[in-house]
Amino acid sequence: MAEEYVEQPLLERKKYYENCPGCEVDKAKELSEGQGVAFTKLFMVWMLVLCAEDFLEYMINATARCAKVRDFNIAKTEADTSSYAGYLGKITSSHFHFMKASILAYTTELFREEHQALGLSTVSAAWGIGLIIGPALGGYLAQPVEKYPHIFPKDSFWDRFPYFLPNFVISVVAFLVAMGCIWIPETLHNHNCSNESIDDATALENGSSRAGNEKIIQKNETLFYNWPLMSSIIAYCILSLHDIAYLEVFSLWAVSPRSLGGLSFTTDDVGNVLSISGVALIIYQLTIYPIVEKASGPISVARISSMLSIPLLQGYPFIASLSGLALYIVLSIFSILKNILSMTIITGLLLLQNRAVEQHQRGAANGIAMTGMSLFNAIGPVTGGTILAWSEKRIDAAFLPGTHMVFFILNIVEAVGLLMMFKPFLVEKKKTHSDQIH
Structure with a gap:
């Protein structure tokens, strides 16, 4: 006779250990069932991502790279400026993506399942805001002697080092956040026994000894055979490459001269547009996205967002024909929509990745995702800058002239x-019985 599975009450199946930080977090999640999400946790995750120093330092310099290339007389022609700025962006990519891997795994463990969409949405929102606030800060704070001569006198320290101020500001903020990290809760299970710690943590997450035993047996299986995980990671890497290339192209295109199909914006102008986009993205990610994700699912809304991104992106070159207030309004609307759609896609894929593995595998799974994304992102700035420079040299071409070509390639x-x-x-990933009883 087949063994009969008897479902027990949830509280009877769970076991918590004293002095175990992971158990304390799990117990707090259980006691908060039916309650709203703790906004202190959201704020904590937000600041961890937003103030990753390497990340914002990179993004702060995104807007100023063209100015640096011009200041140091690197480019021989105006059309070559974008290409050299792209190479500079590739050189300054760094290891900040691996911090994001830890934060993604941590966020999934910190929030109850019904709040994970909001938690990961917060990570994506903070990441997206960093992509926006970084260039905005770079635009406002770089070259302060030229922009704020009444505060920063000429021939002073600030004149000799015109790009020091934005990096100094974010370093101070990052230091303060680093000090605050001392008080964030640990989610790792530690039961003072090498085997018991992992096994009990897995059984605790699954809610039953049978499901727990099955997943304990699978815990040593390589994640590369987990196709639900790997398929979402590959799609995530491709779309992340698109996003980082788009951001590079947007900043360089906006400051390019009108004669080359650009907007002739100053770094302040770019900062203003990106700041508006940042505010809209915050509102969307924290209010609208969780509702949409719950109604349609993460992958369905990601597909729709990707479909809408294509015609939107191809419309960018036509914005250069506008001027004055109309230019600012239309560009701001396009920027808001593009960033909202991008973050919707990325958040949906992050949810799929973290739901495709168990708790003890999430750190490794997110590490694989961030490693792949870093490799793709390393070629994003130089590729975007090079293609933009090439497109600006074919302004009179019959097929996709000028910047129409670079946005077409981004759409591919x-x-x-x-x-x-x-x-x-x-x-x-198909839901198992243990997933459904949660």
């Missing part, structure tokens, strides 16, 4: 990522 990457979000390539 977007389309590849979109196709990867459909079956048979993308596979979602």
Whole structure:
């Protein structure tokens, strides 16, 4: 006779250990069932991502890279400026993505399952805001002697080091956040026994000894055979490449002269547009996205967002024909929509990745995702800058003249990522009995 599975009450199946930080977090999550999300946790995650010093330092310099290339007379022609700025962006990519891997795993463990969409949405929102606030800060604070001569006198320290101020400001903020990290709760289970710690933590997460035993047996299996995980990671890497290339192109295109199809913006102008986008993105990610994700699911809304991104992005070159207030309004609307759609896609894929593995595998899974993304992102700035410089040299071409070409190429990457979000390539993890009883 087949063994009969008897479902027990949830509280009877759970076991908590004293002096175990992971158990304390799990117990707090259980006691908060039916309650709203703790906004102190959201704020904590927000600041951890936003103030990753390497990340914002990189993004702060995104807007100022063209100015640096011009200041040091590196480019021989105006059209070559974007290309050299792209190479400079590639040189300053760094290891900040691996901090994001830890934060993603930590966020998934910190929030109850019904709040994980909001938690990961907060990570994506903070990441997106960093992509926006960074260049904005760079635009406002770089070259302070030229922009604020009544505060920063000429021939002073600030004149000799015109790009010191934005890096100093974010370093101070990052230091303060680092001090605050001392008080964030640990989610790692430690039961003072090498085997018991992992096994009990897995059984605790699964809610039953049978499901726990099955997953304990699988814990040593390589994550590379987990196709629901790997398919979402590959799509995530392709679309992340698109996003970092888009950001590079946007900043360089906006400050390029009108004669080359650009907008002739100053770094302050770029900062203003990106700041508006940042505010809209915050509101969307913290209010609208969790509702949309709950109604449609993360992958469905990601597919729709990717489809909408393609015609939106191809409309960017036509913005250069506008001027004055109309230019600012239309560009701000386009920027808001593009950033909202991008963060919707990325958040959906992050949810799929973290739901495709168990708790003890999430750190490694997010590490794989961030490693892949870092490799793709390393080529994003130089590729975007080089293609933009090439497109600006073919301003009178018959087919996709000028910047129409660079946005068309960005759309090709977007389309590849979109196709990867459909079956048979993308596979979602099927819910097990232990998943459903939660």
